[in-house]
Amino acid sequence: MASVAKQTYAQRAAKQTNPAARALLETIERKRTNLCVSVDVTKQADFLRIIDTVGPYICLVKTHVDVIEDFDSSVIDRLQELSAKHDFLIFEDRKFADIGNTVALQYSSGVYKIASWSHITNAHPVPGPSIISGLSSVGVPLGRGLLLLAEMSTKGSLATGSYTEEAVRMARANRDFVIGFIAQHRMDGVGLRENESSPDEDFLVLTPGVGLDAKGDAMGQQYRTPREVVLESGCDVIIVGRGVYGKDDAADPDAVRVQAERYRAEGWKAYQERVGISA
Amino acid sequence: MASVAKQTYAQRAAKQTNPAARALLETIERKRTNLCVSVDVTKQADFLRIIDTVGPYICLVKTHVDVIEDFDSSVIDRLQELSAKHDFLIFEDRKFADIGNTVALQYSSGVYKIASWSHITNAHPVPGPSIISGLSSVGVPLGRGLLLLAEMSTKGSLATGSYTEEAVRMARANRDFVIGFIAQHRMDGVGLRENESSPDEDFLVLTPGVGLDAKGDAMGQQYRTPREVVLESGCDVIIVGRGVYGKDDAADPDAVRVQAERYRAEGWKAYQERVGISA
Secondary structure, three states: OOHHHHOOHHHHHHHOOOHHHHHHHHHHHHHOOOEEEEEOOOOHHHHHHHHHHHHHHOOEEEEOHHHOOOOOHHHHHHHHHHHHHHOOEEEEEEEEOOOHHHHHHHHHOOOOOHHHOOOEEEEOOOOOOHHHHHHHHHHHHHOOEEEEEOOOOEOOOOOOOHHHHHHHHHHHOOOOOEEEEEOOOOOOOOOOOOOOOOOOOOOEEEEOOEOOOOOEOOOOEEOEOHHHHHHHOOOOEEEEOHHHHOOOOOOOHHHHHHHHHHHHHHHHHHHHHHHOOOO | OOHHHHOOHHHHHHHOOOHHHHHHHHHHHHHOOOEEEEEOOOOHHHHHHHHHHHHHHOOEEEEOHHHOOOOOHHHHHHHHHHHHHHOOEEEEEEEEOOOHHHHHHHHHOOOOOHHHOOOEEEEOOOOOOHHHHHHHHHHHHHOOEEEEEOOOOEOOOOOOOHHHHHHHHHHHOOOOOEEEEEOOOOOOOOOOOOOOOOOOOOOEEEEOOEOOOOOEOOOOEEOEOHHHHHHHOOOOEEEEOHHHHOOOOOOOHHHHHHHHHHHHHHHHHHHHHHHOOOO
16 A cells, blocks of 8 residues: 555645645544545435534535435535534535536536535546536635545446546646545556656545445445445545434434444544554 | 438337437427527526527427526426427436435435426436436436436547447446437447347437537537538437527527527438438
């Protein structure tokens, strides 16, 4: 495993130039958590209550605001208040995937105005480099960060091989805005051509499909444990959804807290072991 | 070019089993237009006025409802009225690109409830087959159709080679719901393995990046003419945006009408030449 995975989050934070990347690493170190909770519920009351419950245990909340049926702009105000109250960042998992002109509008405009509140968002590299130019024209002036989807956790994903390599090359060419990847492994050195090197490269790797109890869902999602993801594959942030707040959107907050702390502790232990810090 | 491209839209309509595919081909034949106008503006008044203006000239309108800043549910009501008034179908260009469970929610729920009004939508194949299962669980009961993005018109697109082949294989395995492709060429026979054949295969090919005057934009979009797309590459529907309604969202309706008719006539002429009908 490349050396960056042996450095502490604090050491890596100090070297980041993108404000969102630095803030995320600092938050992870300060709160001793590499857990991101993905909150995919369709009622704003459930959405906000779950986030308020898991807030103390997370570095980042991952949202899909477009699945909230009773969405209005107050949801964003409340989300930002919770972000301040519990000290976490916001990651709208929009998976932008269109041409530059369109994604610039989707990121800045419309009902959601994602760029105005989401510290981090993500995009598929499939349209080519123009998707990054389109998004960065909006996001860089606001200090935002972009993750590219270099791999996916679903069965039969086409984000493999040369696709993944091209994603990493696109990231390398846009380091002011691309802060890392949604992936299942570290991407250090991936896609380097002959005579190229990347000694100081430090991309964050955020990893979905993490579960301690289930191995998959009925719709092709596949799960790995925090230990596999952080220790064996060198990823930086574990993304957990239903594993934390269960199948019932109105689950008992005490039960949700127990699960959030369980994942936080597992993710942190795997990190400490990776960098060689005794617990 | 495979034989399906030599058949008329009416002949092909009769053989479609998906209701959205059949309705689109019938509309094309009835209105003598294979023009789809893509309306990417951020004010609902501009959005509705442009659609009302181009309505008589199109078979399909392509929308990005998430870029409309003053969106409310009345926009959808008005859009549906215009669809009935002018006899065109609706295609929300959502480019779904997430895991099955998430896209099912994004398609059915949230502010936009896309499945309830968009006859056709599209998805990237990158997550693997589960994206189709997720979307079809919502769309099939409603008689909707899905297009897979097999190719993109942007510079440096990663939707090439084996990626495109896998997209076509995924479509072939889900013909009740996948009605065709966003692509730059016909996909007949693409991705067939040894000993496989597809004699009756008829996927629709809808093609963005069409322009008569410009060769590209500053954000990586590349343009081809209706003749190149329909006659040379065998595509079925040309998608045109700013080429029709210009750079000024409040453009004079008469000027917009002139352009819409110009593209309609060019697209139809290329089709007639392709199938061997004299004008």
